[in-house]
Amino acid sequence: MEPQGQDLEDLTKKIVDYGHQYLNNVDSINAYSSEASEAKLLQNAPFAEDGRNLDDLINIIKTDVDKPGINPASGGHLGYIPGGGIYPTAMGDYLAAVVNKYAGVFYASPGAVQLENMVLRWMIELIGFPKISLGNLTSGGSIANLIAIVTARDAKGITSEKIKKSCIYLTKQAHHSVHKAIRIAGLAEAHLQEIDVDERFKMDVHKLKTQIDSDIKNGLLPFLVIASAGTTDIGAIDPLDEIADIASTSNLWFHVDAAYGGFFMLVDNLKAKFKGIEKADSLTIDPHKGLFLAYGLGAVIIKDVEALRNSHYYQANYMQDVTEVLEEPSPADLSPELTKHFRGLRMWLPLQLFGVSVFRKALEEKILLCQYFYQKIQELGFDVGPDPELSVCIYRFADGIDDKNKFNAELIKAVQNDGRIYISSTTIDGVFWLRLAVLVFRTHKKTIDELLYILEKKRNSLQPCTQN
């Protein structure tokens, strides 16, 4: 269990060599492989009493794990919400795992907890929350949303007998992790009031106000409004400032899901779009999206740290030696986790190494690339959704097509089967749209030009057989 000397060096070198080989080829690897994978090597290597050879294991990973499916490290990954995975994330994870610091409790690792809280405070400053806010580094946006919703539930006193009367306000564009969190938080029987969106897919604040007033009149208990700062489908930012005012007047908890959009606040000329975000009670923001880190880092930020603590704090007899240090809160007291990955290091290291400006410039580039695509795809005769607010947009080919949904479903299949670039799709009010989501740091203009070329070719090859 303790490789030494040459064994230690060989183990490390072989793993690192494979990683480097992957990185050196990443620009030429397809973004997607549609080939069915039987994962034969993987399936034929169950755990055994004796260990296996590292070269064979690396070959299993290479062939049956890294090749099939989507390649999220590729600049050609333009589907869902990508990110890429900057290399120092891995270095941070490496050190976190080798040293294995326990970052749950200040007493056990004052340095690790301070580092994690510093990372959180940097995000707190970015979004303009007061300095006394705190939160938690999570595995991703889903758990961040869950922590926020549980905290809102408890802070607003929504005990079991009140659930059926309580109301939560959101739009159809809210990410499904919000619905999942509502259910896991035991709130599935609450009234989920879906507020209409306007033509730009943003929450209609007049409808929100009217719905809250009517619910109060009907003896219901409005307690939570959830807005998006960058929806997954099209990147729309809800009118946060107006929603915040309505929430405040009606004494509602205001949660903002900025999992995708939040880090665009680093770009100066985009800041105004997020006006009012600082008035929220809680916020989700995902470094494994907008900071391009490898998967495994989201964050929840909460203004009322006492409320967060009330929902998550527990004492255990066997932990009686853990002295409480109130000036630096411990993650274990502010989240569902006890033993946890020291995930702060995977964000701290790249931000320190590269500096913030590198991230700001990369985000600016992603915005420009989306705008460029939005313009060029229209020149190719495609219909588009609203102007992109961030780095996501929707488009479809409809000109002269009878069954437009079917045509676009076939078009995306053709692009995916080609594999060089990966795009995904969505359906909004029964309309099938193709999506572009630019957020891999490796995506540059030549990637977008390649996608435009592929879309045009595939559209042309499909068109004759689907048109009358």
Ligand SMILES: Cc1ncc(COP(=O)(O)O)c(C=O)c1O
């Ligand atoms: C707006 C939004 N919220 C929440 C999530 C869930 O985040 P995660 O996948 O990190 O759990 C996503 C994921 O794409 C998202 O786009």
